[in-house]
Amino acid sequence: MGNWAVNEGLSIFVILVWLGLNVFLFIHYYKFYDDGPKYFYTRKLLGSALALARAPAACLNFNCMLILLPVCRNLLSFLRGSSACCSTRIRRQLDRNLTFHKMVAWMIALHTAIHTIAHLFNVEWCVNARVNNSDPYSVALSEIGDKDNEEYLNFAREKIKNPEGGLYVAVTRLAGITGVVITLCLILIITSSTKTIRRSYFEVFWYTHHLFVIFFIGLAIHGAERIVRGQTKDSLEKHDIKFCENKISEWGTIEQCPVPKFSGNPPMVVTHPFKTIELQMKKKGFKMEVGQYIFVKCPKVSKLEWHPFTLTSAPEEDFFSIHIRIVGDWTEGLFNACGCDKQEFQDAWKLPKIAVDGPFGTASEDVFSYEVVMLVGAGIGVTPFASILKSVWYKYCNNATNLRLKKIYFYWLCRDTHAFEWFADLLQLLETQMQERNNADFLSYNIYLTGWDESQANHFAVHHDEEKDVITGLKQKTQYGRPNWDNEFKTIASQHPK
Amino acid sequence: MGQIEWAMWANEQALASGLILITGGIVATAGRFTQWYFGAYSIAAGVLICLLEYPRGKRKKGSTMERCGQKYLTTVVKLFGPLTRNYYVRAVLHFLLSVPAGFLLATILGTVCLVIASVIYLLAAIRGEQWTPIEPKPKERPQVGGTIKQPPTNPPPRPPVEARKKPSVDEEEAASAGGPQVNPIPVTDEVV
Numbered sequence: 110m111g112n113w114a115v116n117e118g119l120s121i122f123v124i125l126v127w128l129g130l131n132v133f134l135f136i137h138y139y140k141f142y143d144d145g146p147k148y149f150y151t152r153k154l155l156g157s158a159l160a161l162a163r164a165p166a167a168c169l170n171f172n173c174m175l176i177l178l179p180v181c182r183n184l185l186s187f188l189r190g191s192s193a194c195c196s197t198r199i200r201r202q203l204d205r206n207l208t209f210h211k212m213v214a215w216m217i218a219l220h221t222a223i224h225t226i227a228h229l230f231n232v233e234w235c236v237n238a239r240v241n242n243s244d245p246y247s248v249a250l251s252e253i254g255d256k257d258n259e260e261y262l263n264f265a266r267e268k269i270k271n272p273e274g275g276l277y278v279a280v281t282r283l284a285g286i287t288g289v290v291i292t293l294c295l296i297l298i299i300t301s302s303t304k305t306i307r308r309s310y311f312e313v314f315w316y317t318h319h320l321f322v323i324f325f326i327g328l329a330i331h332g333a334e335r336i337v338r339g340q341t342k343d344s345l346e347k348h349d350i351k352f353c354e355n356k357i358s359e360w361g362t363i364e365q366c367p368v369p370k371f372s373g374n375p376p377m378v379v380t381h382p383f384k385t386i387e388l389q390m391k392k393k394g395f396k397m398e399v400g401q402y403i404f405v406k407c408p409k410v411s412k413l414e415w416h417p418f419t420l421t422s423a424p425e426e427d428f429f430s431i432h433i434r435i436v437g438d439w440t441e442g443l444f445n446a447c448g449c450d451k452q453e454f455q456d457a458w459k460l461p462k463i464a465v466d467g468p469f470g471t472a473s474e475d476v477f478s479y480e481v482v483m484l485v486g487a488g489i490g491v492t493p494f495a496s497i498l499k500s501v502w503y504k505y506c507n508n509a510t511n512l513r514l515k516k517i518y519f520y521w522l523c524r525d526t527h528a529f530e531w532f533a534d535l536l537q538l539l540e541t542q543m544q545e546r547n548n549a550d551f552l553s554y555n556i557y558l559t560g561w562d563e564s565q566a567n568h569f570a571v572h573h574d575e576e577k578d579v580i581t582g583l584k585q586k587t588q589y590g591r592p593n594w595d596n597e598f599k600t601i602a603s604q605h606p607k
Numbered sequence: 608m609g610q611i612e613w614a615m616w617a618n619e620q621a622l623a624s625g626l627i628l629i630t631g632g633i634v635a636t637a638g639r640f641t642q643w644y645f646g647a648y649s650i651a652a653g654v655l656i657c658l659l660e661y662p663r664g665k666r667k668k669g670s671t672m673e674r675c676g677q678k679y680l681t682t683v684v685k686l687f688g689p690l691t692r693n694y695y696v697r698a699v700l701h702f703l704l705s706v707p708a709g710f711l712l713a714t715i716l717g718t719v720c721l722v723i724a725s726v727i728y729l730l731a732a733i734r735g736e737q738w739t740p741i742e743p744k745p746k747e748r749p750q751v752g753g754t755i756k757q758p759p760t761n762p763p764p765r766p767p768v769e770a771r772k773k774p775s776v777d778e779e780e781a782a783s784a785g786g787p788q789v790n791p792i793p794v795t796d797e798v799v
Binding site for chain 2 (some may be wrong): 289
């Protein structure tokens with residue numbers, strides 16, 4: 110017994126550490142997808158099959174990383190030769206490389222089986238929910254993403270029923286195609302590696318084993334499309350799950366429950382009315398300040414043109430966005446390249462590559478150093494204020510007492526609000542949120558429409574007494590013509606003596 | 608690669624396909640997926656294939672490792688004669704069995720694997736391979752008393768062999784000159 114322990118002890122220890130890591134990864138990622146709000150709605154659709162598919166995926170990542178190491182002959186020779194490192198007993202473990210390779214291979218086979226089976230359930234349930242063959246809640250969740258401003262939760266967008274629906278998902282989605290191909294490679298590798306084949310027909314084993322190249326290429330891009338989606342951080346802040354969970358039919362109509370946004374992979378393109386698109390992107394190491402701008406190039410449209418756009422997102426958000434109005438040939442080209450002219454949802458991985466330079470420009474950080482600020486934006490100049498107002502809002506939500514800023518006077522002058530409908534939406538959101546927090550006076554905004562005609566004037570006169578403005582839907586009424594600055598300045602000065 | 612017997616690999620692949628068909632079929636049936644009866648079919652087909660493929664055929668060269676407990680199934684499979692012996696039949700059978708499982712996503716992997724096995728079997732059949740059952744070799748019964756020889760007739764000391772066997776001197780010389788070793792005295796195994 111003592112001899113056995115001395116001889117085998119270290120090997121057993123290595124195996125136990127490896128098994129322990131597998132178990133830890135499995136449980137950790139199972140909990141990650143099974144608890145927490147981010148995947149709450151995903152779980153409503155898929156149940157525990159979600160976590161059961163992601164946990165073995167994590168183990169697969171780990172084991173596929175390990176499997177090539179024991180068969181890297183040069184690496185092993187190097188480790189054996191470097192006598193500086195470890196005792197001979199430790200280095201002798203390297204002699205057992207093939208056994209370890211086989212054990213890891215069997216673990217990969219096991220996790221592949223669990224992963225595939227769980228995803229079979231996922232695909233079946235997702236497709237069923239899409240074609241109304243499921244409980245009403247799942248059906249309603251699957252419909253998110255049909256409208257323009259929404260991002261989908263259920264990755265089955267086409268309404269094809271099972272079993273063709275499932276097969277369709279498997280052959281059209283990147284994860285489906287790569288999944289089937291690499292599982293096939295894995296099975297062929299395993300059947301040609303059994304002892305009988307290896308001992309008697311070595312060439313079959315050897316040549317078939319080279320399918321591992323295809324396996325790894327497929328594995329690398331298997332998750333690129335990111336079809337398993339969770340709610341974005343941004344959306345989690347706006348959409349209160351506990352309150353909204355059971356009110357799915359009212360999402361989008363009541364203030365506490367805007368339609369939740371899900372994301373797997375920005376960039377995302379959101380179309381807004383009146384030929385405006387919003388590009389949401391993420392880039393590693395990107396740091397922005399309020400009111401800055403970036404240069405954008407789309408090689409698909411033009412390899413040389415860089416165009417500046419003001420950032421409309423706040424630094425507190427986990428993505429950065431620009432709003433682009435379609436007026437010329439470059440913007441038109443971008444519109445088409447992003448597939449905005451098509452009705453159906455475009456997969457994120459089909460969107461064109463965008464090059465981003467920046468951010469540049471003087472930040473408008475000064476706005477946070479004063480107690481009372483007056484922001485005036487005319488026409489397209491209102492765009493930096495989207496960023497500023499959003500940032501002010503995030504700061505207010507997070508830390509209201511520390512914020513020096515107590516009052517904002519916002520003046521927005523434009524010919525018509527059509528081009529800036531999206532901005533009106535933002536103002537509406539801020540308005541409702543402020544009302545909730547009983548601080549309706551924090552932001553006072555005045556919108557001046559300088560272009561108006563007879564019929565509009567009549568319309569306004571008739572609806573003068575209504576609570577909400579007819580054009581913007583905001584509580585504060587739109588005014589017409591240009592502001593009388595002398596009056597404005599006088600009023601503000603008198604309200605804030607000092 | 609000229610030495611390879613493709614049937615051996617086809618056999619492994621078909622056995623694996625059978626197991627995958629069973630697994631996929633269980634998933635589809637237990638989950639009551641749409642048109643789950645294809646899943647039920649898949650389980651049945653998978654079981655049939657596993658039973659058919661479990662007994663390994665005998666290799667032409669060298670010895671074949673039997674699978675554990677395969678001799679019972681060997682007798683059954685042997686009964687079908689040419690249907691199981693001929694690999695063309697197996698190739699066609701596997702291909703036909705795989706088709707209905709291709710309608711469900713859960714079992715389509717089994718279909719593809721089985722088609723691959725069918726192709727390899729076709730290759731084996733073209734090369735003239737056949738399934739021969741591994742039969743247990745009849746044990747040779749030890750002859751009772753076969754090792755008992757006549758005791759020597761002369762008492763010791765006995766002259767060496769050559770002196771005793773006088774008439775066959777020429778034969779001895781011819782034999783010992785070349786060719787395989789021919790023992791002058793019949794050599795017996797004295798282990799009791």
